[in-house]
Amino acid sequence: MRILMLGWELPPHNSGGLGVACYELSRALANQGMHISFVLPHAKQPDEPSHDFMDVHHASPLTSTSDLNAYTGSLDAIRAAQKHYQRYVTHFLSSEEPPQVIHAHDWLTFEAGVHAKELSGSPLIAHVHATEYDRAGGQSGNPYIHEIEQHGLLMADRIIAVSQATKNLIVEKYSIPSDKIEVVHNSVNEDDFTQDEASTKTLYTYARSLQAEGTIVVVTVGRLTIQKGLAYFLQAAAKATERYDKFLFIVAGDGEQCQELVRMSADYGIADKVLFTGFVRGRAWRELYDVADIFVMNSVSEPFGLTALEAAVQHTAISLSHQSGVSEVLKNVFKHNYWEIDRLADELIAMATSEGLRQELADGSQRDFQHVSWQRAADQCLSQYKLVGAHA
């Protein structure tokens, strides 16, 4: 089966989970013998890895990927890139046999997906990793983007949502009938964490030295944006520290809220206990979960939340907000509402002061992880393709 995969990013040039999910899903589908043509909006990057399992196409000569960041790029830059993208897809379809299915990821490629469907007559699968409501962190977001999402969702033959919560949101906010939407949970590639590190673990020297003296390291990973609920997280951190002071909080990620969060940690008097690492990838990313005693995801609105699953694979005690889609997969974790600061502080203290609790949570979430896999996600996608008439 030939699949035209319309994505916006792939690692290492990814802004977050979207690129990782597209990559892993494509690889799992390729493992099942699917032929994948993956279209990216930008030019080939100097350090871009080559993929032997799919053909990667570059839609434009634009060299900068940061302008196109799925979350932080300016709308003008993204709109311009989308025009190039659509033009490239038109060109692609005129020179190649039509694909059996078009699989478009998020609003960024929905227009191109609809266009490709019109040109080729092939069925369109719209895969929703996040909606504008999620990105706006509970506010309404950009109505222009809503419209593009709405159109894409209406025109799609089937919709894949990364969680039941996302499915509910699509039904509620975009008035799409629920029987058109299938939930396919993301997974994590365990091999990402088994890479042999050349040297001994040294990237978090400071954290590890405190840890050796009994400090509990709490990690949160994500874009520093209102969607991630980090202001609440810092308030909970401050509250927990009032009762138990052997904490170190590592906030990994980048984003527009960075300055505000740094200031907040100073205002709360915990600046010396909060480390901001910036965006982490590669070794720094892998080791982050290793150094973590506790992983927190306190998102206001999180369609899925891959990083929590990564923490689960890495045997970490986890606390999630109910507003995270990944909480449909992870049962053996603490759960709270993102605004429940006292409750999160309470959980942090309980985990910090009980080794047994941390162990049980870590064991439990690792067991939960066994219920998901990219292969399973690929199988679910394949059955959606079949539903719309695509056959191998």
Add this chain to the structure above:
Amino acid sequence: MPITVQTGRGSRMSRSIVFYLHVHQPWRVQPNSVFDTGVKHDYFDDASANERTDNEAIFHKVAAKSYWPMTTVLEKLLGEYPHFAFSISITGTFIEQCEKWDIELLRQFQKLVATGRVEIVGETYHHSLAFFYSRFEFEKQVLMHREKIQQLFGVRPRVFRNTELSYNDELGQWADSAGYDGVLAEGWGPVLGHRSPNYVYQAAHTSRVKLLLKNYRLSDDIAFRFSNREWSEWPLKANTYVSWLEASDDDALINLFMDFETFGEHQWEDTGIFEFFADVVGSWIAAGNAFVTPSQALRLYAPRDEVSMPHTVTWADSERDLSAWLGNRMQTEAMSYLYDLEASVLRTGDEQLIADWRLLQTSDHAYYMCTKWFNDGDVHAYFSPYKSPYDAFLYYLNVIRDVRWRVSEHHKAVL
């Protein structure tokens, strides 16, 4: 060894049933936060309690569904059949809740015991795991229970059961030295081997203590399977069940042990459990078989063999061990924190503090932290008032901290 038993049809060799029901309610810990530590000391009662941890509401619910209807059925059967007899164990925590919220229910139990055909089995007042942590505390709780039973029912238990029917040879030896005639335990196949649970056994390394071993197949047919529509025997009729009972040896002593709440709470009234039970009792007696209390059984039946249980066996789960209570690190940590406080709590002499510390020993608290049934996404199998075993541990840990705080406040005040 053929024996004779007095039955409605006069003296003849007969099969007997020891029917035993366990009556218990815990004092559930209210959801709390670490910010309550040192501030709020009322762990079990809360006007703002949610539905799942509202001890009073749960008590009334179970009383209406189970305690009242079942004691009424039992009272009627005792009236109708002069040879019907059974036994109960009734925890101190349950009695306290009765005294607080439904004194009439306590009178109802007293009425049953006053017939002389309802034996009370001894246990720890707090339904605790103290035997496995502190012999001193364990004996204190057994004594507290004995005194409470003596005061309310005017009887002294001659037969003992430990929490969740947990038994090992050490408990047998303890019961021997404490002067009990017998102990109730699980008739677990791997322990008995080819031997049947339908006999009295001598407890290993004891001179007088005998064991009555639960026939778990026949007990669980009622306690667990009765209303299960997937079960091949559903719907189970009394005559079918009695035919299973009668398939045993002529001189069999069948020990049917289960929770009192089986009737009405675990198996709801609309399953027909009450009529079923009354019919079983009627048909069993009509066929010339007997009901005996544990003490009667020990008098009537000589031990067939000696049974040794070096490792602790309980009546719980397929494992028949304590893993639902002490199987994970949260549970063992919580219990060791609790029992580590023994000396310092007792030294305060603060009655309220000591009472609270003891209520925290009720095994249900540890059970709520069990993660065994919380896997595979099967949250429904997790029988607990809390959302997760981790929440259960969190609330419990906060309370433990408050107990520590009270201990240190007390010692400060003394200085």
